[in-house]
Amino acid sequence: MRITVQSLSKRYHSGVKALNDIDLEISKGMFGLLGPNGAGKTTFMQIITTILPASSGIVLYDQLQLGKDDHEIRRRIGYLPQYFGLYKNLSGEEFLDYIAIIKGLKNHEHRKKHIQDLLELVNLNDKKKDKIKTYSGGMKQRIGIAQALVGNPEVVIVDEPTAGLDPEERVRFRNLLSEFSDDRIVLLSTHIVADIEHSCSSFAVMDAGKVKFYGDSEQLIEKYRRKIWTGQLSEDEWNMLPDRQSVISRKKVKNGYEVRLFAENRLPQFDVVSEPTLEDAYMALMGSKSNA
Numbered sequence: 001m002r003i004t005v006q007s008l009s010k011r012y013h014s015g016v017k018a019l020n021d022i023d024l025e026i027s028k029g030m031f032g033l034l035g036p037n038g039a040g041k042t043t044f045m046q047i048i049t050t051i052l053p054a055s056s057g058i059v060l061y062d063q064l065q066l067g068k069d070d071h072e073i074r075r076r077i078g079y080l081p082q083y084f085g086l087y088k089n090l091s092g093e094e095f096l097d098y099i100a101i102i103k104g105l106k107n108h109e110h111r112k113k114h115i116q117d118l119l120e121l122v123n124l125n126d127k128k129k130d131k132i133k134t135y136s137g138g139m140k141q142r143i144g145i146a147q148a149l150v151g152n153p154e155v156v157i158v159d160e161p162t163a164g165l166d167p168e169e170r171v172r173f174r175n176l177l178s179e180f181s182d183d184r185i186v187l188l189s190t191h192i193v194a195d196i197e198h199s200c201s202s203f204a205v206m207d208a209g210k211v212k213f214y215g216d217s218e219q220l221i222e223k224y225r226r227k228i229w230t231g232q233l234s235e236d237e238w239n240m241l242p243d244r245q246s247v248i249s250r251k252k253v254k255n256g257y258e259v260r261l262f263a264e265n266r267l268p269q270f271d272v273v274s275e276p277t278l279e280d281a282y283m284a285l286m287g288s289k290s291n292a
């Protein structure tokens with residue numbers, strides 16, 4: 001399975017252009033969509049899951065075309081939306097059974113076995129009889145991903161699933177996602193660089209409705225190698241720094257600040273960072289005015 005997106009644009013009735021000429025190729029494995037709030041990630045996901053109509057452009061799932069083959073496409077997709085209304089008075093098991101019935105899994109025995117497998121996969125077997133309203137945030141996200149996996153879809157689309165999880169839950173949830181990305185597409189949106197760094201083989205960075213970068217971590221880091229600098233500035237020097245946009249981090253130290261920034265050329269008092277992190281490269285990309 002491969003998802004091909006060509007010149008995809010979306011303008012809302014309000015006039016907001018949420019997507020502006022998006023081109024992407026997404027193939028098997030875990031693919032990340034990274035970008036700040038408002039970048040257009042949710043809009044993109046709602047369009048490719050057939051929920052929202054595009055203004056223009058083409059989306060293909062192999063040969064299936066969005067807008068023409070929506071029924072077939074829906075059968076191949078599992079989706080965990082950003083705001084996920086759970087049936088809080090159902091137990092985890094009852095909820096999955098309900099979703100499976102909606103998805104057309106008619107055979108009772110098969111359905112039971114499938115749900116049992118999913119509960120084990122997301123490690124909720126011992127909580128399956130408990131009501132969802134008693135679940136923690138992490139457990140709710142896990143039952144959310146289990147419902148997206150009902151029917152074993154070829155494509156799983158998850159919108160900001162790690163938002164609101166504590167760091168430990170986030171890592172666990174990420175690992176869970178990558179576990180089942182071996183034989184399908186898992187498309188994950190996030191505004192957290194670490195989510196991408198540790199789990200996605202390739203990703204796109206979106207900003208203001210555009211794709212600013214498309215590739216893998218190494219390629220993004222390479223783009224900014226020898227362009228990330230670190231140095232100490234006094235209070236006055238800090239105040240005179242011309243381009244705050246390019247600052248990645250600033251830490252208060254004894255006589256001023258320790259500053260890490262992006263710049264095309266060496267600045268006095270700064271040393272090059274020999275191994276920039278993905279976070280450095282992402283911040284540089286978002287701070288720089290030029291596109292990829």
Ligand SMILES: Nc1ncnc2c1ncn2[C@@H]1O[C@H](COP(=O)(O)OP(=O)(O)OP(=O)(O)O)[C@@H](O)[C@H]1O
Pocket residue numbers: 012013014016017018035036037038039040041042043044160
């Ligand atoms: N229904 C809508 N009507 C009008 N504008 C909208 C609508 N939904 C989203 N937008 C606007 O479209 C842009 C993209 O929003 P979108 O929710 O797709 O971004 P996002 O990257 O998913 O951000 P977030 O993580 O905050 O959801 C924003 O400017 C947003 O205000």
